Each structure stands twice: as C-alpha cells, then as structure tokens.
Amino acid sequence: MKKNNALLKIPYGTRDFLPEEAAAKRIIEEKLAELFSAWGYDEVVTPTMEYLDTLTMGSGGNQTEHLFKLFDRHNSSLALRHEMTTPIARLVSGRLKEQPSPVKLAYLSSAFRYEEAQAGRQCEFHQGGVELMGSGSAAADAEVIALAIESLRAAGLKNFRLFLGQVEFVSGIMEQYQLSDKQKKEVKTCVEGRDLVGLNHLADGLEATDAAKEAIKKIPLLCGVEETLQAAYAIALNPQSRRALDNLSEIYELLQAYDVAQYVVFDLGLLRDFSYYTGMVFEVYTEGLGYPLCGGGRYDHLLADFGHPASATGFALGIERLLLAMERQGCEMAPQATDVYLGYGVSSLTAAIKEAKRRRAAGQKVELATMPQTQEDAAKKQQERGCRELVYIP
Amino acid sequence: MEYLTVALPKGKLFKPSAELLEKIGYTADGLSDKSRKLIITNEEKKVRFIITKTADVPTYVEYGAADIGVIGKDVLTESGKDVYELLDLGFGKCHLMMAVPKEQKRAKLTDYAYTRVATKFPHIAEEFFTRQGMQMEYINLGGSIELGPVVGLSESIVDIVETGTTLKENGLEEIAYIMDATARLIANRVSFKLKFARIGNMVTALSKLVGKEGQP
Numbered sequence: 001m002k003k004n005n006a007l008l009k010i011p012y013g014t015r016d017f018l019p020e021e022a023a024a025k026r027i028i029e030e031k032l033a034e035l036f037s038a039w040g041y042d043e044v045v046t047p048t049m050e051y052l053d054t055l056t057m058g059s060g061g062n063q064t065e066h067l068f069k070l071f072d073r074h075n076s077s078l079a080l081r082h083e084m085t086t087p088i089a090r091l092v093s094g095r096l097k098e099q100p101s102p103v104k105l106a107y108l109s110s111a112f113r114y115e116e117a118q119a120g121r122q123c124e125f126h127q128g129g130v131e132l133m134g135s136g137s138a139a140a141d142a143e144v145i146a147l148a149i150e151s152l153r154a155a156g157l158k159n160f161r162l163f164l165g166q167v168e169f170v171s172g173i174m175e176q177y178q179l180s181d182k183q184k185k186e187v188k189t190c191v192e193g194r195d196l197v198g199l200n201h202l203a204d205g206l207e208a209t210d211a212a213k214e215a216i217k218k219i220p221l222l223c224g225v226e227e228t229l230q231a232a233y234a235i236a237l238n239p240q241s242r243r244a245l246d247n248l249s250e251i252y253e254l255l256q257a258y259d260v261a262q263y264v265v266f267d268l269g270l271l272r273d274f275s276y277y278t279g280m281v282f283e284v285y286t287e288g289l290g291y292p293l294c295g296g297g298r299y300d301h302l303l304a305d306f307g308h309p310a311s312a313t314g315f316a317l318g319i320e321r322l323l324l325a326m327e328r329q330g331c332e333m334a335p336q337a338t339d340v341y342l343g344y345g346v347s348s349l350t351a352a353i354k355e356a357k358r359r360r361a362a363g364q365k366v367e368l369a370t371m372p373q374t375q376e377d378a379a380k381k382q383q384e385r386g387c388r389e390l391v392y393i394p
Numbered sequence: 395m396e397y398l399t400v401a402l403p404k405g406k407l408f409k410p411s412a413e414l415l416e417k418i419g420y421t422a423d424g425l426s427d428k429s430r431k432l433i434i435t436n437e438e439k440k441v442r443f444i445i446t447k448t449a450d451v452p453t454y455v456e457y458g459a460a461d462i463g464v465i466g467k468d469v470l471t472e473s474g475k476d477v478y479e480l481l482d483l484g485f486g487k488c489h490l491m492m493a494v495p496k497e498q499k500r501a502k503l504t505d506y507a508y509t510r511v512a513t514k515f516p517h518i519a520e521e522f523f524t525r526q527g528m529q530m531e532y533i534n535l536g537g538s539i540e541l542g543p544v545v546g547l548s549e550s551i552v553d554i555v556e557t558g559t560t561l562k563e564n565g566l567e568e569i570a571y572i573m574d575a576t577a578r579l580i581a582n583r584v585s586f587k588l589k590f591a592r593i594g595n596m597v598t599a600l601s602k603l604v605g606k607e608g609q610p
Binding site for chain 2: 161163193194195196197198200221223224265267285286287288289290291
C-alpha cells in the first residue's frame with residue numbers, strides 16, 4: 001500500500017496539467033505563437049539541457065545553486081536550462097552568426113529552477129518570450145515592451161501594469177558621487193530589494209554631501225507616471241543618468257504610438273539582475289500575484305561573452321503565472337466542450353467511422369463511442385461526457 | 395479607490411504603531427488589540443486593519459493579504475519573508491544577543507561550539523554562529539527562553555533583550571551581541587508598486603514624524 005503511494009508521487013516543484021488546464025495552457029501558447037509570428041519573430045527550439053558552463057556564462061553564475069545539474073557519460077557537467085535567453089544567445093553567437101542583423105527569435109518552452117514552490121512558482125515552469133539581437137535602438141526596446149503588453153492582452157488578462165526602469169540611471173548617480181564598487185553593489189542590492197531602511201543607513205554612512213545622500217535615498221521612491229521622469233531629471237546631474245532618462249522618454253513616446261503607454265509606470269528603482277542588464281528593464285505585475293508575471297530588458301554584454309558582441313533586448317513571460325493571474329481575476333477561459341458524441345448500433349461501426357471522419361473534416365470535435373450502444377445509453381454517455389450534441393447511427 | 399490593508403501585531407508594538415498611524419490620518423473606530431473583531435475598517439479613508447499574532451505579520455504581508463504592516467526587525471529577519479522594508483519606525487527598540495549562566499561562563503565564545511542553544515530565533519542564531527565558524531545544536535522554544543540554561547535544557551540562549559532585567563533575575567549574562575531591532579514598516583512587493591501613490595505618501599509622512607521624534 002505504502003509502496004503504491006510513493007509511485008503516485010511526482011517530484012517537488014513539478015505539476016501535472018489536467019485536460020482543462022492543459023487546454024487553457026495550449027490556447028494561451030497558440031495565441032502567443034501567433035502574435036510573435038505576426039510581429040516577425042521566428043520560433044526556435046533549443047535543447048532542454050546544456051553544458052553547465054554555457055548556462056553560467058555572464059551573470060548565470062549567480063544562478064548555479066538554482067540549477068538542476070547532471071553529468072553526461074564523459075562526466076561533463078550539464079544543467080537543465082533555467083531560462084531561454086542564454087541558450088538563444090549561444091545559438092545566435094554560433095550557428096546563426098552569419099544571419100543578417102537584427103535577429104528576431106521567439107520561444108515557448110519549459111525551464112527549470114530550484115525554487116521554494118508556491119502557486120504559480122514551480123521548479124519546472126513554462127515560458128514564452130522573444131529576443132531581439134543586433135539592435136541597440138530605443139525602437140527595439142519599445143517593440144519588445146509593446147509586444148510584451150500585447151501578449152498579455154492577447155491572452156485575455158485584464159488588469160496589469162508594466163513597471164519600466166533603466167539601470168544606467170542608478171549607475172550614473174553612483175558614478176557621479178564616486179561610490180566604490182562595494183558601495184555600488186550594496187546600494188543596488190538595497191534599491192532592488194526596496195530595503196529602504198538599509199539604503200538610508202548606507203547613504204548616511206557615505207562620505208558625501210547631503211544632496212548626494214538625499215538623491216540616493218530617493219531612488220526607490222521614483223515610481224509613478226510621467227511626472228516621475230521630471231523628478232528623476234532633477235537628481236540626475238550627470239550625463240550617464242540623463243542619457244538613461246532620455247532613453248526612457250524616447251521609449252515612452254514610441255509606446256504611445258503603439259497605444260500601450262497607459263499600461264506603463266516608471267519605476268527607477270527597478271534593477272532586476274543588475275550584473276546582467278545594461279539598459280531599460282521592465283516587470284509586469286498584476287493584482288493578486290506576488291511576483292512579476294513577465295519581465296525583460298536590454299542585455300548588451302551577454303553575446304560578447306559568447307564571442308559575438310551584439311546588443312540585445314527581450315522578454316519572457318511565465319505561462320503558469322499568467323494562467324493563475326487570469327484565474328484569480330476571473331478572466332474568461334475558452335470553453336472546451338466536445339461538439340458531438342457519436343454513438344452507434346451493433347453493426348454500424350463502419351458507418352459511424354465514416355460519419356466521424358466527415359464531421360471532423362468539417363471542423364467539429366467528435367467523440368466516437370468505443371462500443372455499440374442503444375440510443376438511450378448513448379444519450380446518457382453524451383450527458384456524462386459533456387458533449388453538446390448526440391448523433392446516433394442505429 | 396481600493397482598500398489599503400494594514401497588518402498590526404498584537405502585543406507591545408500595537409499601541410505605538412496605532413498611535414503613529416493615527417497621526418498621519420490612518421485610523422479606525424474601535425482599533426484596539428483587545429478588540430474581538432479581527433478586521434476593522436475605516437470606510438471613509440478606505441483603510442482596513444487586521445490584527446494578527448506578531449510572528450504572522452510578515453506572512454500576511456508577503457502573500458499580499460495585507461499591503462503593509464508593522465513588525466519588529468527581529469521577527470522580520472527570523473521569518474526570512476520576501477517583503478519590502480520601508481521605514482525604521484524607531485520604537486520597540488531591543489537587541490538580540492547570546493547569554494549564558496553567569497556561574498559557568500566559559501573563557502571564549504567559541505568554547506560554546508557544539509553546545510545546545512535555546513532560542514525563538516533559530517535562523518538568526520544559526521547565521522550568527524555560522525559566521526563565527528561554530529556549529530550548534532538549536533533548541534526551539536516558544537517563550538520563556540531564559541528557563542533553558544536554568545533547568546539544564548541548554549548551555550546558552552539567543553534572545554531579545556530590552557533592559558536586561560529578566561537576564562539578571564535568572565542569573566544569565568550577555569556574552570555576544572547579535573543585532574539591533576526596532577519596529578519596521580514593511581510592504582508587500584506588489585502592493586508597493588500597484589498602490590505606490592498611497593504607500594509612497596505614507597512613507598514620506600511617517601519618515602518626517604519618525605525623524606522629528608528620533609531627535610533628542
């Protein structure tokens with residue numbers, strides 16, 4: 001008895017998608033695939049596992065403890081992919097090197113990361129996203145952001161906000177006040193984690209002017225619509241930060257042209273993984289979900305790590321997170337009922353197969369009975385299976 | 395406007411928290427930790443207070459059942475919850491330390507390696523001892539930690555101290571300081587973003603008050 005229970009268990013942080021859940025996931029993925037393709041992004045599929053060294057390229061090193069690791073038969077270290085950007089960067093730096101730039105790629109795939117599992121946050125999860133490699137323009141960034149918003153809209157999510165930041169803004173301010181590398185890292189960690197108490201403490205401990213301290217303390221509170229940018233300009237007294245804000249203004253104007261600016265909130269304390277991102281960064285949040293359901297940004301150094309320097313920008317959205325957010329917001333998920341239950345009498349299976357074939361070709365969803373039935377039994381089955389209509393061939 | 399939900403801990407932090415929030419206009423009729431109602435709403439201001447057990451405040455805030463909350467830094471650190479820490483409110487000051495029976499005090503801190511330590515803060519304690527290169531046996535207790543060494547349950551304790559009176563009365567002596575703690579204003583990560591206008595203003599208003607009172 002005990003043994004059987006163990007056989008029915010699945011590993012920590014994984015889940016089964018039952019028919020309804022799988023159908024909802026499929027519908028979303030199809031919408032995303034269609035949208036990515038309409039925007040000129042071609043789908044790629046990469047291996048589920050990669051060499052550990054590939055995945056820990058760049059800032060992936062921070063991720064080592066979150067990776068599922070294994071060995072191949074030559075004892076090389078492998079790992080399951082924990083996201084799709086690094087494998088795509090490898091691909092673009094390798095077999096797609098000769099491809100005329102920019103390269104626009106999309107994916108829908110699973111990824112693996114050791115996490116403390118919560119609803120919508122599992123160790124095996126599914127992502128959809130795009131990478132735009134070979135363009136450093138604000139137009140490329142705006143396209144990626146607009147596509148992220150359109151993806152969520154296409155999926156049917158109603159309420160969400162996209163928080164937009166620029167990592168160079170914070171770097172510029174710290175450069176301006178000549179913080180040491182250690183101090184920079186501490187400040188960034190406090191800003192990203194919104195540890196305002198820690199940040200205030202750090203700022204007060206700096207050998208700097210009061211203006212500098214106030215500016216640093218203010219960073220995580222620069223969050224809001226257009227007037228936030230003006231407030232940010234007021235403390236950005238260096239070219240690097242001003243360039244970052246100019247970049248955000250330009251992106252924002254383009255997002256207005258895409259008609260999606262109403263979803264955007266500026267959040268200059270947003271840094272994400274700051275050893276990795278080099279320009280604009282964004283995260284999408286929605287009521288009732290304690291973590292971002294979509295995130296992305298510009299990462300201009302990753303491809304150089306693979307020996308093929310090129311600027312790049314992109315986003316990934318969590319499919320399970322999106323499904324959960326939609327469920328919590330009561331968004332409509334398309335019904336999945338079968339159109340026809342096709343029953344048949346003792347010697348009519350051949351005719352029934354032909355009828356099923358004809359109706360399926362016409363686009364109906366048809367469930368064919370697995371054995372002959374009376375009409376009454378077929379009607380009962382139709383009810384039980386939730387099919388819309390009964391067709392019976394005596 | 396949507397409700398802003400505030401989690402307040404029962405016990406000694408309740409009164410100063412409620413008073414401070416009242417000064418910036420966040421209060422409700424019948425707000426008291428003796429109240430039998432666990433949710434108290436101010437319809438006019440769109441604020442809702444939930445009153446919970448101290449150790450549960452970070453949990454309510456992490457999951458977004460409360461947008462913001464007030465909690466001691468000691469409990470917050472121990473909980474390891476992923477919340478934003480917005481403001482040091484200055485009250486509820488205490489510190490975490492390690493204490494041992496005065497009579498049997500050993501020469502060095504490291505002489506206590508591999509001994510038993512009774513505590514309500516096993517995570518903080520473990521982090522502290524690991525930094526000293528010490529492995530310990532942790533005995534988790536829910537209260538009256540000072541009793542541990544007295545009845546021979548442990549060689550030492552890790553606990554919070556305000557005045558030190560309880561330690562003295564039980565023949566204990568502080569031998570290592572671990573961290574300071576005061577009450578903190580914390581926020582849910584998503585609420586901080588989605589309700590930024592209200593929470594941001596609140597932080598600004600509170601920081602003026604706390605700053606003023608903090609000065610001698």
